[in-house]
Amino acid sequence: xxxxxxxxxxxxxxxxxxxxxxxxxxxxxxxxxxxxxxxxxxxxxxxxxxxxxxxxxxxxxxxxxxxxxxxxxxxxxxxxxxxxxxxxxxxxxxxxxxxxxxxxxxxxxxxxxxxxxxxxxxxxxxxxxxxxxxxxxxxxxxxxxxxxxxxxxxxxxxxxxxxxxxxxxxxxxxxxxxxxxxxxxxxxxxxxxxxxxxxxxxxxxxxxxxxxxxxxxxxxxxxxxxxxxxxxxxxxxxxxxxxxxxxxxxxxxxxxxxxxxxxxxxxxxxxxxxxxxxxxxxxxxxxxxxxxxxxxxxxxxxxxxxxx
Numbered sequence: 001x002x003x004x005x006x007x008x009x010x011x012x013x014x015x016x017x018x019x020x021x022x023x024x025x026x027x028x029x030x031x032x033x034x035x036x037x038x039x040x041x042x043x044x045x046x047x048x049x050x051x052x053x054x055x056x057x058x059x060x061x062x063x064x065x066x067x068x069x070x071x072x073x074x075x076x077x078x079x080x081x082x083x084x085x086x087x088x089x090x091x092x093x094x095x096x097x098x099x100x101x102x103x104x105x106x107x108x109x110x111x112x113x114x115x116x117x118x119x120x121x122x123x124x125x126x127x128x129x130x131x132x133x134x135x136x137x138x139x140x141x142x143x144x145x146x147x148x149x150x151x152x153x154x155x156x157x158x159x160x161x162x163x164x165x166x167x168x169x170x171x172x173x174x175x176x177x178x179x180x181x182x183x184x185x186x187x188x189x190x191x192x193x194x195x196x197x198x199x200x201x202x203x204x205x206x207x208x209x210x211x212x213x214x215x216x217x218x219x220x221x222x223x224x225x226x227x228x229x230x231x232x233x234x235x236x237x238x239x240x241x242x243x244x245x246x247x248x249x250x251x252x253x254x255x256x257x258x259x260x261x262x263x264x265x266x267x268x269x270x271x272x273x274x275x276x277x278x279x280x281x282x283x284x285x286x287x288x289x290x291x292x293x294x295x296x297x298x299x300x301x302x303x304x305x306x307x308x
Contacts, residue, residue, distance in 0.1 A: 001056070001290045002253070003033055010056065012290075013253055015260050016241060027054055027061055035131075036234045038079040039291045042087070053080045053105070057293055065109045069101045075131035075138060075234075077152075080105040086152045088131070088138050092119055102152055117157035119148055132235075134189045141187050145170060145196060147210070163214040169200035178203070184283060188228060188235040195237065197230055197248065199282065202270070205248045205263050220246045220265035231288040251287035 002011040008026040013019070028043060034051070035042040041054045049066040053076075062080050064087070071089040078085050089101040089110070098119045101112040119142060130141040137149040139160075145167065147160040168174040169183055181201030188195045194210040207228070208215035225245040229236040238244075245266070252261040261282055262271050 001251075001288055003028065003286045003288070012056075013260065015249060015262075016244065018259065023056060025054075025056055025059075027059070028056075033233055033288060035075050036231075036288050036290050037076060037133075039293050040076075040079055041290065042074065042076055056290070062105055064105065065103060065107060067101065067103070067110055069099060069110070069112060071101070073131050073140060075133065077133040077138070086133075088150060088152065090119070090150070098157060100150065100155070100157070102155070113155070115155065115157055119157065130185060130187050132187050132189045132194075134192060134194075139187065139189070139194065141185050141196065143170075143185070145185055145198070145215075147187075147194070161213060162210065165208060165215050165217065167198055167206060167208075169198050169203065169206065182281060184230070184232075186230045186235045188230075188237050190226075190237040190239075195228065197228060197235065199230075204268070207248070207265075223265060229289040230283060232283050232285060233288045236289055236291060249289075250282040251289055252282045252284060253287070 002013070004010065008024050008029050010023050010025050010028065012021045012023065014021070030046050031043045032046055033041055034044050039055055039057060041056065042051065043054055044051050044067070049068055051064040051067050053062040053064065054060070067089060069089050069091060072091045074087070074089040076085055076087045085105055087103040091099045093099045093114060096116060096118050097114050098117045099112065100115050101110040103110040119140075132139050136153070137151045139147060139149045141147060145164055147162050148157060149160060150157050169178050170185075178200050181203070184199045186197040188197065196208040196210070196215060198206045207218050207223070209218050223246045225240045227238045227241045227244045227246075228248045229238070230248060231251045247265065248263045250261045253259075259271065263269070264271065
C-alpha cells in the first residue's frame, strides 16, 4: 500500500495478481501510518497527537485517546474489533528506564509509566518493524538483534536469553565493509515461530529462525516455501504462494516493470536486477504491506480504478 504525502488517493498493489488498485480514502488525509496488522492501520494525525484505527477495506474508523508519548516504537496486538486488542508504545528514556504506554479501544487515556528496563535501538534506522505480538506478549529486537518482550498483564519487560549469531552486517568486525550501507532489522512471527530478517544495502538478506535458545540461519532448503513481506510498519509471512516461494518481498514498487522488489533464495538474486539497490531504500516510509480480507479483490475492483 502506498500512502501519499498529500491527497486522498491511495494505491494498493497485489504482488500475486500483479495488479494495482486506487482507492479514494479521505479519512486518511493529513495522517501518517504507525503500524499495520490484520487488515487494520494504526494512524496518527500529522499535526496532533490524535490516533485512530482504520480499515481501508471496510472503511471502519475507530478513534483512540491522544498519545502524548514521543515513542520509539508502537504496535497493537490484534484487530481492534476483536475485543482483546492492546496497544503498546515505548521509548528509551535513559539508561535503565523505558517509558511505556498502553491503551485499548474504548479507553479514555493511555496508561504511561517509567519502567526499570534498558532497551535501546542504537540508531533511528532500527526503530521500525521490530514489534510483534505472540504468546500474550509483545516482542521486539534492539539494534544488536537481541530479543525482548513485554507482558501487558504484568507490565513487565524481560530480556530473552537467546544466543546471538555473528551477523556480518551488524558485527563490529565487518564495520569497514558494511558500515556505510543502510541496514534494517525486521521481526516476524508465524504460528509461534520467530524469524529475524537483516538487510544491508543491496546485499543478500539474511534470515534467522529462533530455535530454542539460538538463532539459526536458514536458506532456500530450510525456508519451507515461506514468503516474507517486510516493511517499516510490520512484517508478514505466507507459505506456498505460487512463484513467490522462498523469497523476501519489499514494499518498493518498480513502476517500469510493474513489480515489487524481491530477493529469491532459490535463484540467489534480486528481482529486478540490483544495480540500483545501493542507492535506494527498499522500505520507503510511505509504503507498507497490509493483509487483505477474503474477497478483497471484488471489493477493490468495485470501488477503485483497477490497473493490470
